[in-house]
Amino acid sequence: KNEVEQSPQNLTAQEGEFITINCSYSVGISALHWLQQHPGGGIVSLFMLSSGKKKHGRLIATINIQEKHSSLHITASHPRDSAVYICAVVGSGGGADGLTFGKGTHLIIQP
Amino acid sequence: EPEVTQTPSHQVTQMGQEVILRCVPISNHLYFYWYRQILGQKVEFLVSFYNNEISEKSEIFDDQFSVERPDGSNFTLKIRSTKLEDSAMYFCASSGQGDHNSPLHFGNGTRLTVT
Numbered sequence: 001k002n003e004v005e006q007s008p009q010n011l012t013a014q015e016g017e018f019i020t021i022n023c024s025y026s027v028g029i030s031a032l033h034w035l036q037q038h039p040g041g042g043i044v045s046l047f048m049l050s051s052g053k054k055k056h057g058r059l060i061a062t063i064n065i066q067e068k069h070s071s072l073h074i075t076a077s078h079p080r081d082s083a084v085y086i087c088a089v090v091g092s093g094g095g096a097d098g099l100t101f102g103k104g105t106h107l108i109i110q111p
Numbered sequence: 112e113p114e115v116t117q118t119p120s121h122q123v124t125q126m127g128q129e130v131i132l133r134c135v136p137i138s139n140h141l142y143f144y145w146y147r148q149i150l151g152q153k154v155e156f157l158v159s160f161y162n163n164e165i166s167e168k169s170e171i172f173d174d175q176f177s178v179e180r181p182d183g184s185n186f187t188l189k190i191r192s193t194k195l196e197d198s199a200m201y202f203c204a205s206s207g208q209g210d211h212n213s214p215l216h217f218g219n220g221t222r223l224t225v226t
Contacts, residue, residue, distance in 0.1 A: 033215065041200055043154070043217040086154065098144070098156030098167055 002027040006087050006102040014110055019074040021105045023087030026068065030092045034061050034072050037084040037104065046072070046085075077109045113137040117203050117218035124193055125226055132188045132221045134203030143186045144204040144215070145178065147171070154202070160186065193225045 047061040206213040
C-alpha cells in the first residue's frame with residue numbers, strides 16, 4: 001500500500017511569497033493529482049501529472065518519478081490561495097485501489 | 112463550465128436508517144467515483160463505476176454500500192443501514208476517460224451526519 005506524505009502540514013505566509021508544498025510516496029505510481037480543497041469543503045482538481053512539470057497561471061507542479069516526489073509551487077501568493085492542498089497518487093498497477101490521498105497541507109496566506 | 116452536482120448538501124439521519132446520496136456527473140463523462148472524508152481525516156476512495164458496473168472498490172465499500180446509475184444522468188450511493196462511523200463528507204467525481212489517470216471533476220460534497 002502506498003504511503004503518501006505531505007509537508008508541511010500547515011503553512012502560513014504573507015501575500016506575495018513563493019510557496020512550495022511537497023509530496024512523497026513510497027511505491028511507484030502511474031500518475032499524481034494535486035487537488036485544492038476550499039474552506040467550505042469542495043474539491044477542485046489542479047493538476048494531474050505523470051512526469052515532468054505542468055504550469056497553470058501562478059501554479060506549477062513538478063514530479064520526479066525516480067525520487068518518488070512531487071512539489072506544488074504557488075508564485076505571488078494571494079489570500080484567495082488559502083486552502084488545503086492535497087496530493088493523491090494512482091498506483092502503477094492501474095489504480096486497483098483507486099486514489100491514495102495525502103493528509104493535505106493547510107495553507108493560509110495573510111494580506 | 113460543466114459541473115458535478117451533489118444533493119443534498121447536508122443530510123442528517125438516524126443510525127440504522129438507509130440513505131441515498133445523489134450525484135449528477137458531467138454529461139459526457141464515462142467514469143464515476145465516490146470518495147469520503149471523515150472530519151479531520153484524509154480523503155478516502157470508496158468506489159469507481161464504469162459501463163454500468165463497479166470497476167474498483169476499496170475495503171471501506173462493504174455490503175452496506177451500493178452504487179447505481181438509475182438513468183442517464185444520476186449516480187447514487189446508498190448506505191443500507193447507517194452507522195455512526197459513516198458520518199463524513201461524501202464526494203462524487205467524474206472523469207471523461209480512463210481510470211484515475213485522467214483529470215477528475217468533483218462535486219461539492221454531501222455532509223452526512225448519523226446520530
